[in-house]
Amino acid sequence: MSNQHIASLLHRHRKLDATPPTREQLTHIAALYQKRINFDGTPDLMSGLRGRDVEAKGMLPASDVRAAIVATRLPFPSSLTDALVASVTNAEGLVDYVQFCREIDYRLRPNIHDHIPCQLDEASLEAVLRQAQDQVDYVNLVADLEGSTKTHHFAGSGVV
Known part of the structure; x- marks a missing residue:
């Protein structure tokens, strides 16, 4: 078979599958963003989220969690914030914010520099x-x- 035949066959049977980063990868990146500039905003975020949880359920709507991240001024690009909140949101549109805060706290991640899925720049x-x-x-x-x-x-x- 010629190279052109092979390229035609591969192109014909090629499919592009979007594989977004997992929740674990996104929380890992978020922890790295905080550690990179030595910003410990997780306690402030937890405090802000608890203040929004008037029913003390431990769950908040995704929009409230996103607003709290922005209000706490965590050093995340908006694209990371959006992807992060989407990855931790359950089917009902709620986020377990206590678990979320644990996952992005770099002090609780002993192997924080292992398996980095990307460089820590916006591009x-x-x-x-x-x-x-x-x-x-x-x-x-x-x-x-x-x-x-x-x-x-x-x-x-x-x-053939």
Whole structure:
């Protein structure tokens, strides 16, 4: 097969799957942002969230958590704040803020520099938040290669 045939086959069976960072990766990045400038805003954030939780349920709407992050002036870019709040929000639109504050507290993360998914600059973070994995559907690719010469997409091209 020529390089052009291979490229055509791979392009035909390629799919882009958006794989956003996990909750653990996002909270890790948030902890690193705080540690990088030695900003210990987690106690202030916890205090602000407790003040908003008038029913003392330990759960708050995602919009309240986002507003508290902004009010506390945590050193997160807005894209990280949005992705972080979305990752910790449950199906009812609520956030367990006590657990959330534990997860972003860099003092509680002993291996904070292990497995960093991106550099700590805004451009690198944006790239990670928009990342897409380029994958090839090999099952259909092999079936395409094994197909009959009469019905095959590349019939008559000498590929099969």
